[in-house]
Amino acid sequence: xxxxxxxxxxQQHADTRLVTSGRDTKAQKGFVNPPVVHGxxxxxxxxxxxHAHRGEFQYGRHGTPxxxxxxxxxxxxxxxxxxxxxxxxxxxxAISTTLLSVLKAGDHLLxxxxxxxxxxxxxxxxxxxxxVETTYFDPLIGAGIAALFKSKTRAVLVEAPGSQSFxxxxxxxxxxxxxxxxxxxxxDNTWATPLYHRSLDQGVDISMQAATKYVGGHSDIMFGTISxxxxxxxxxxxxxxxxxxxxxxxxxFLALRGMRTLxxxxxxxxxxxxxxxxxxxxxxxxxxxxxxALETDPGHAIWKRDFTGASGLFSIVLKPAPQKAVDAMLxxxxxxxxxxxxxGFESLVIPFDCDSYRTATKWSPGGPTxxxxxxxxxxxxxxxxxxxxxxxxKAAM
Ligand SMILES: *Cc1c(COP(=O)(O)O)cnc(C)c1O
Numbered sequence: 001x002x003x004x005x006x007x008x009x010x011q012q013h014a015d016t017r018l019v020t021s022g023r024d025t026k027a028q029k030g031f032v033n034p035p036v037v038h039g040x041x042x043x044x045x046x047x048x049x050x051h052a053h054r055g056e057f058q059y060g061r062h063g064t065p066x067x068x069x070x071x072x073x074x075x076x077x078x079x080x081x082x083x084x085x086x087x088x089x090x091x092x093x094a095i096s097t098t099l100l101s102v103l104k105a106g107d108h109l110l111x112x113x114x115x116x117x118x119x120x121x122x123x124x125x126x127x128x129x130x131x132v133e134t135t136y137f138d139p140l141i142g143a144g145i146a147a148l149f150k151s152k153t154r155a156v157l158v159e160a161p162g163s164q165s166f167x168x169x170x171x172x173x174x175x176x177x178x179x180x181x182x183x184x185x186x187x188d189n190t191w192a193t194p195l196y197h198r199s200l201d202q203g204v205d206i207s208m209q210a211a212t213k214y215v216g217g218h219s220d221i222m223f224g225t226i227s228x229x230x231x232x233x234x235x236x237x238x239x240x241x242x243x244x245x246x247x248x249x250x251x252x253f254l255a256l257r258g259m260r261t262l263x264x265x266x267x268x269x270x271x272x273x274x275x276x277x278x279x280x281x282x283x284x285x286x287x288x289x290x291x292x293a294l295e296t297d298p299g300h301a302i303w304k305r306d307f308t309g310a311s312g313l314f315s316i317v318l319k320p321a322p323q324k325a326v327d328a329m330l331x332x333x334x335x336x337x338x339x340x341x342x343x344g345f346e347s348l349v350i351p352f353d354c355d356s357y358r359t360a361t362k363w364s365p366g367g368p369t370x371x372x373x374x375x376x377x378x379x380x381x382x383x384x385x386x387x388x389x390x391x392x393x394k395a396a397m
Contacts, residue, residue: 014077014195015263021076022069022256036253037064061246070256074194074225077259078207081200083233086226086240087247087255091190091210094224095119096126098206099157101239102184102232105131107154112169113360114139114162116188116210120357123157136360139167140298146177153181159188160197160306161299163342164352164371165363166290166315168299171306175203184232190214190343194227195266196309205232213343214311217258217265220344221251265345265376269312272382273374279383280316285390287367288317312374313342315352317365318393325396326351326368332392335377335385347375347382 012020028034040060044050057063063071071085078085088094099122103109111123113136123134137148139162156178161168175185187204189197193214199207209215211223224247228236239245247255270293277291291314292303303310318326330338336349350371354363374382 017076018073018195018259018263022072024065024069027065034065034069034253034256036249037066038249039064061244062241064249064252066249066252066256067247070252070259073256073259074227077194078200078227079194079198081229082227083230084228084237086228086236086245087252088224088226088240088245089247089251090222091208091212091224092116092118092122093245094208094210094226095157095188096122097224097239097243097245098186098208098226098236099123099127099155100243101235102155102186102206103127103130103132104154106152107132108150108152109134110145110148110153110156110183111136112139112156112158112162113137113358114165114167114169114354115157115159116163116190117357119157119159119188136358138361139165139169142170142173143177145174146181149177149181149183153183155184155186157186157188159191160199161191161292161303163191163313164315164369165354165365166292166297166299168292168297168302170302171199171204172202179203191311191313192307192309193262193266193311195262196270196311197307200227200229202306205229206236210343211255211258212341214262214266214269215255215258216251216343217262218254218344219341219346221254223247223251223255225255266309266311268376269374270309272376272379273310273312273314275379276372276374276382276386277314280386283390285318285321285393286316287319288365290315290317311343313371314374315369315371318368318370320367321393321397323368325393326370328396329389329393333385333389335382336372336389342373344373345376346373347377347385348373 042057074085075082158169178185184205186206187199189199189207190210206228208226211225277289280286281289292299293310336347
């Protein structure tokens with residue numbers, strides 16, 4: 001079979017589309033997967049073809065059979081609003097390329113106060129040098145964002161939920177205001193992926209992901225994707241060309257391989273993550289669990305309206321404890337590794353402090369904060385590991 005057979009892809013469920021899209025069995029001489037094309041030069045058969053730039057592939061930077069397979073699979077997952085997908089060498093490169101696609105000197109940008117910190121650094125660093133002004137806003141602003149628009153406001157950058165504090169902005173309300181003012185909406189959709197959050201269907205013009213996380217899924221690649229609707233895609237495509245942004249072929253292949261199993265991995269992260277979140281909510285050491293799929297979470301109504309699932313990443317606020325006790329807990333756990341990034345098969349824990357960089361809002365959690373990534377280990381083993389951690393916390397108080 002290939003993706004041209006069976007029901008029209010738009011009629012298939014997302015998990016089927018993840019498996020069937022981007023496959024061209026005949027071109028792959030029967031093999032299920034495309035080759036990893038390491039290529040720069042593409043030969044043209046005749047001078048006429050050369051002059052006319054004729055041919056499906058023209059130069060390695062602009063695409064290969066491997067990148068085509070990944071782009072088709074991502075497009076099938078994003079849905080009918082998606083007009084094109086760009087590939088970048090990291091999630092941050094996907095964000096910077098996206099922002100450079102839509103902004104020019106003199107423009108104004110609105111950025112949600114809970115976005116990934118290096119995204120802020122790009123706005124406060126390079127964009128300032130290029131004459132773009134950024135205003136940060138309260139993640140819970142909703143339609144109130146109208147008051148922050150200026151005549152030169154060109155774009156709004158959101159992340160739902162923010163990947164440390166897990167506040168859930170109302171993207172639909174923000175998009176309605178932005179579109180009425182002629183601005184584009186950019187969503188960092190890394191947490192839910194387009195499998196659980198079809199943001200292009202909900203008013204977002206450009207949805208990007210750090211595919212380093214769940215798409216790759218094995219903590220072994222750096223990768224970014226940029227999916228855009230028909231209004232925004234020409235801007236993104238042109239900027240990718242002008243900047244020379246492209247991704248390495250082995251990483252493209254690994255991202256595609258990750259897509260094939262994304263639905264089963266995410267379902268497991270979702271199930272175990274929510275199980276752990278509920279368990280942690282009953283622990284005496286924990287003051288709050290920040291997970292939008294919990295009925296008690298302030299962002300739950302928006303999550304329920306806009307998302308079909310949750311990933312394995314959430315945070316907890318501990319009851320007040322000295323730093324040394326928290327450190328004792330971190331040192332006592334064995335299955336939870338300490339490290340940045342997430343979305344791989346393994347569980348992780350890191351302490352964080354949003355207030356050290358937020359500017360529009362103060363986020364005063366009232367105790368030490370930890371972010372957990374629930375991996376694919378057995379959830380009872382993970383609970384036993386955290387039990388060990390809590391015992392060490394108490395012993396060091
Ligand atoms: C990790 C991350 C990024 C950046 O991705 P890299 O591949 O590390 O550059 C962007 N946004 C979010 C929400 C992330 O977690």
